[in-house]
Amino acid sequence: MMQHSLLLWIVLLVGGVFGDEYVPVSVMEGDSVTLISNITKLQKNEGLNWYINDATIIAKIDEDTQRSSVEEKEENLKSRLELNESTGSLTIINISKNDSRDYKLQTTGKIKGNPKIFKVIVNGVPIVEKNGVKSVSVMKGDSVTLHTGVTQKDGVMWTFQNSDLTHNQTGDLTITNIGNRQSGNYDLEINTSRLSLRRTYLVVLIGEKPRVSVKKGESVFLSTGVKDIQTFDLMLWIFEGRTIAEINKRGNSIYDSRDGRLQMNDKSGSLIISNSASTDAGDYNLIINSSTQSLQRTISVTVSNLGVFPGAEAGIVVGLLVFLWCLQL
Structure with missing residues (x-):
């Protein structure tokens, strides 16, 4: 496993040395992720193209007309792509495991430079998901930690019912002693220089403390x-x-x-x-x-013990005492 990881980073390093910039991106199924172009605002005679697997153009901004368009023909992906007309950043909504691939950004016109390749890996999730919302079933009294999948806390924000929440050093959110007031949607937002990510967890209370x-x-x-x-x-x-x-x-x-x-x-x-x-x-x-x-x-x-439940034993004892008291009358 270490050899594979080392090989990956050697490939990324060599790619960077020869011009291409490689950006590893790891997300979860159902996330909405934005691949950041790092362009403040496209000017006249500046454009860009987005490719998948270094071959097919899926989105572009024309350097002459400044018009933006989503070119992807696969309807399932096309309906989930959003291209920012000002910056050229590309958003993939409700991402799936089939979206794991290389996304290449190539600037054109006056700002033409070396390509930037986002190596997107989409991880499966072991929980029920619907419309991009990850459902977490809990019982009263449970404690649950919702993971971000990132190693830094900078740029991480959690909100619940429009209120900001405090997270730990990795950005993960821990909810303790869960009750009715703690159930609902927990929204995660991560913003870095490389990507923006949106994720929602729905904490569902399914029963009393077992x-x-x-x-x-x-x-x-x-x-x-x-x-x-x-x-x-x-x-x-x-x-x-x-x-x-x-x-x-x-x-x-x-x-x-x-x-x-x-x-x-x-x-x-x-x-x-x-x-x-x-x-x-x-x-x-x-x-x-x-x-x-x-x-x-x-x-x-x-x-x-004795084939009866706690409380019943005490009731039997009290009943015997009352019976003996009655005999003495």
Whole structure:
């Protein structure tokens, strides 16, 4: 992996030495990204062409007439392209994995210079997406971190209900102890000298804080709510400060099988604890990480004795005391 990355940067460096400027751009499906031309305003006898894969013109501004046009014939892409008439910057709306390719900017006329090539890589997202909005399902009490995918915080702005939000040093946004007031659209805007990016996360509250109550000897089912773990990078189950199970891209591991009573679903990451005991009661912390988000959830498990649930035992005791009191009357 390091050899491939080193080779890529050698290619970029060599390209830069011989004239072409290479700009690596990594985005997520559904983003709207603007490839920045770094031109303040096109003047008379100045124009530019945008190419894909160094061959087909998809957009241009004529150096003589100053007229702008989108030339791409593929309707699916053409309808998602916007060309700024003043600067020549190119915007791709609701970008898809099929849009991963080289976008070459060639200036013409008085400002003709070396080409600038944007190497756009579109990463898939492990969450539900509709019309470019990334949906994140949470439960009450969850904490979630929404990732930007960039390494710097400069030029990063998060807003929620028209209010600016504070993010961490990488620009990622963490929302803790989620309730009704924290659900809704979170808008991300990133502006750098190379690109502008727009992204929206929709945080959807789907239920109350999860609690599981069983009778001693019954099975405990701890659901992740995930249909396919392969879309995530890492999943951890933690109990009393110790990791008891883990799933990552390489496989899964169970660190505390509880004498074979604990099993994990290979596809969803959910846990099943059979023949439950009082020692199985407590808080189980679930951590799920992906390129778009990191989620933390606590599931409280109660295991009742004598075939009754907590509260019922106290009721039985009170009932016996009342019965004995009545006998003494």
